[in-house]
Amino acid sequence: MKKVYGSAADALDGLLFDGMFIAAGGFGLCGIPELLLDAIKEAGTKNLTFASNNAGVDDFGIGTLLQTRQVKKMISSYVGENAEFMRQYLSGELELEFNPQGTLAERMRAGGCGIPGFYTKTGVGTVIADGKEHKEFPTGPDGTAETYIMEPGIFADLSIVKAWKADTTGNLVFRKTARNFNPPAAMCGKVCVVEVEEIVEPGTLDPDTIHLPGIYVHRLIQGEHEKRIEQRTTRPAA
Amino acid sequence: MPWDRNQMAARAAQELQDGWYVNLGIGIPTLVSNYIPEGIEVTLQSENGMLGMGPFPIEGEEDPDLINAGKQTITELPHSAYFDSAQSFGMIRGGKIAMAILGAMEVAENGDLANWMIPGKLVKGMGGAMDLVAGVGRVVVVMDHANKHGQSKLLKECTLPLTGQGVVDRIITNLGVLDVVEGGLKIVELADGVTEQELRDLTEATLVA
Numbered sequence: 001m002k003k004v005y006g007s008a009a010d011a012l013d014g015l016l017f018d019g020m021f022i023a024a025g026g027f028g029l030c031g032i033p034e035l036l037l038d039a040i041k042e043a044g045t046k047n048l049t050f051a052s053n054n055a056g057v058d059d060f061g062i063g064t065l066l067q068t069r070q071v072k073k074m075i076s077s078y079v080g081e082n083a084e085f086m087r088q089y090l091s092g093e094l095e096l097e098f099n100p101q102g103t104l105a106e107r108m109r110a111g112g113c114g115i116p117g118f119y120t121k122t123g124v125g126t127v128i129a130d131g132k133e134h135k136e137f138p139t140g141p142d143g144t145a146e147t148y149i150m151e152p153g154i155f156a157d158l159s160i161v162k163a164w165k166a167d168t169t170g171n172l173v174f175r176k177t178a179r180n181f182n183p184p185a186a187m188c189g190k191v192c193v194v195e196v197e198e199i200v201e202p203g204t205l206d207p208d209t210i211h212l213p214g215i216y217v218h219r220l221i222q223g224e225h226e227k228r229i230e231q232r233t234t235r236p237a238a
Numbered sequence: 239m240p241w242d243r244n245q246m247a248a249r250a251a252q253e254l255q256d257g258w259y260v261n262l263g264i265g266i267p268t269l270v271s272n273y274i275p276e277g278i279e280v281t282l283q284s285e286n287g288m289l290g291m292g293p294f295p296i297e298g299e300e301d302p303d304l305i306n307a308g309k310q311t312i313t314e315l316p317h318s319a320y321f322d323s324a325q326s327f328g329m330i331r332g333g334k335i336a337m338a339i340l341g342a343m344e345v346a347e348n349g350d351l352a353n354w355m356i357p358g359k360l361v362k363g364m365g366g367a368m369d370l371v372a373g374v375g376r377v378v379v380v381m382d383h384a385n386k387h388g389q390s391k392l393l394k395e396c397t398l399p400l401t402g403q404g405v406v407d408r409i410i411t412n413l414g415v416l417d418v419v420e421g422g423l424k425i426v427e428l429a430d431g432v433t434e435q436e437l438r439d440l441t442e443a444t445l446v447a
Contacts (some may be wrong), residue, residue, distance in 0.1 A: 102327025
């Protein structure tokens with residue numbers, strides 16, 4: 001089966017529809033599927049719901065899809081870097097569901113593992129717990145009860161992911177902290193499309209160093225990435 | 239004299255123990271890494287997927303694939319390890335991180351913490367703060383004792399939406415160190431030259447002996 005496509009638009013052909021739910025990898029602007037996001041912008045698909053830790057900045061990442069009003073709802077943990085996001089949110093044009101960062105990551109991982117929900121202490125006693133099932137487990141000191149809330153797994157229509165390298169069968173290797181949300185996002189979609197910096201032949205990547213096996217990957221493109229830095233910080237040279 | 243930002247960070251660094259894996263929040267907690275006592279080895283976690291966080295890079299060596307949870311460019315160390323966000327918060331939720339040091343807007347005498355939203359103001363999100371305070375072994379808050387209007391930030395009850403319920407173990411302020419204990423807060427230490435009365439005057443929370 002052929003997984004390698006010629007362009008982001010080709011790789012997304014037949015997968016996009018208005019109102020769909022997309023899980024996207026990336027943290028801030030690090031490791032975001034920038035080419036696939038551009039292609040979704042070009043395709044003009046509307047009323048999108050995104051599960052993504054952040055919403056990009058105004059002119060990069062998911063921020064560009066906010067400019068074109070293609071996003072209906074964001075499920076995120078932190079959205080601070082985006083003026084157009086805030087404008088649409090405060091005017092009621094954009095729905096926002098805040099998830100604690102670890103809860104969002106685990107919701108994706110759980111969905112990808114066929115787990116419809118899980119219990120966590122994160123957010124107990126906060127607004128995050130409002131309306132959620134509460135349950136006690138004997139996990140405290142000497143078997144005392146502790147309260148947990150149930151969080152649902154995420155089952156997305158589409159996963160869009162950025163990795164460093166892939167072989168043609170979709171085995172993926174990520175690089176440094178650009179891994180972040182990409183593996184859990186890749187796992188939770190019905191279809192997963194991945195963009196990488198380099199596609200190599202099978203046998204080139206050491207099987208022991210594969211971060212995400214190709215079973216999760218359905219379509220694959222290679223491309224040039226801008227890889228923008230959000231906060232360039234340096235120290236003086238010694 | 240109350241402690242300044244760096245003195246608060248230096249005091250917080252005294253909380254570190256050899257061999258610990260620690261998560262430092264943004265702001266004064268980040269400065270703690272400048273004051274790690276000699277002979278103590280701690281490994282810093284960055285919740286976007288790294289253990290063994292190194293210093294900022296020198297100019298020209300910034301790597302867009304290597305950032306911390308504040309989205310700043312950083313470097314790796316010989317013992318660094320990378321992992322995905324689900325595993326990162328798995329180790330947080332699973333209690334593998336010994337301690338988190340983080341800032342706060344309010345702390346209540348029962349250990350409730352508020353540090354992520356002010357209703358009516360711009361809300362950016364909680365990021366990983368709720369996961370950290372619910373999961374790590376020990377939560378140390380570093381913050382000013384009072385706000386700029388002179389009102390205590392150590393309260394009987396938080397007025398702002400909570401980040402976590404009963405999660406704070408120790409508070410390091412510009413006036414001293416307090417522990418959350420049965421019945422209220424207990425003074426552990428006063429900043430040099432700060433009297434107990436000065437600290438009491440700026441503390442709304444119940445102080446217990």
